[in-house]
Amino acid sequence: MATAPPADQLRLLDVQELDTRAQQLAHRRRNLPELARIAELDAQLEDLTSSLVESRTAASDLRRELTKAEGDVEQVRSRAARDQARLDAGQVGAKDAQALVGELESLARRQAALEEVELDVMERLEAHEEALARLESAHAELEAARADVVAERDARFAELDEEAGQVAERRRGAVAGLDATLLALYERVRDQNGGRGVVALRGQHVEGLNVDLSRAELVAITSAAPDQVVRLEDYGHIVVRPEAASA
Structure with missing residues (x-):
């Protein structure tokens, strides 16, 4: 049966308290509302x-x-302008002039049709650019909102990390000089039980774990030698007996 100085066993309660606090801080850090x-x-x-x-x-x-x-x-307009200039300058004969007039009429119809196309594209582009501007504005607002939340998250991280650092420093002091075998057992049990490695028995009440001890187990625990490392039968937690440690 393992043994350890009663005072060292009692100090495990301080270590457990600090480990529990560190675990709580880590949980809060992982579950900050800002992260969601x-x-x-x-x-x-x-x-x-x-x-x-x-x-x-x-x-x-x-x-x-x-x-x-x-x-x-512009291409049709330029061609029409050239034809009109030739016609106005009288540089062509009557037959060619008649052909130019016909071509100018055709170009005018072509230009009108192309201008309709141009106007349609301009209207579609204008409407699309308005919609694009709204999207860009919404995107900028979202990015700004995210930056604000990130700043809030970082501030909360800093607070939690500062406290976690303080807890870690206090833990280093709490475990300094502890029985190495006892500490190793505590760490192993804590890993196996979701973070709790030790409980305290005060009278007939187990602090730190909601369990009911049988009469036989209670007698076995209370009658064990003060330096004996006692563990719960069903859960394996180390049981610290403050009364025995202070005797």
Whole structure:
């Protein structure tokens, strides 16, 4: 049966308290509401970024379409201007003049049709750019909101990390000089039991664990030698007996 100085066994309660606090701080750090909010904003940003990429691509396509439409109109307009200049200058005969008049009429119809196309593209581009501006504004607002939440998260991280550092420092002091075998047993039991390695028996009450001891187990624990390392039968936790340690 393992033994350890009663005073060292009693000190395990301080170590357990610090370990429990460290565990609580780690849990709080992993479950900060800011983390859930950031994840939510990230999902929204991912969707909005995808929409932005599509919208910017569509706007770019419309700008190219508008450039082409403007070029088509300008090409017809330039040709009509050249024909009109030749006609006005009287540089062609009657037959050619008649042909030029016919071509000018055709070019006028062509220009009107192309200008309709140009106007349609301009209207679609204008509407799309307005929608794109709204998307970009919404994206900027989301990014700003995320930055605010990240700042809040980082502030909470700093607070928790500072306290965790203080707890770790206090733990180093608490375990200094402890019986090495006892400490190793405590660490092993704690790992096996979700973070709790030791409980205290005060009278007939087990502190730190909601269990009912049988009469036989209670007698066995209380009658054990003060330096004997006693463990719960069903759970394996180390049982510290403050009364025995102070006797």
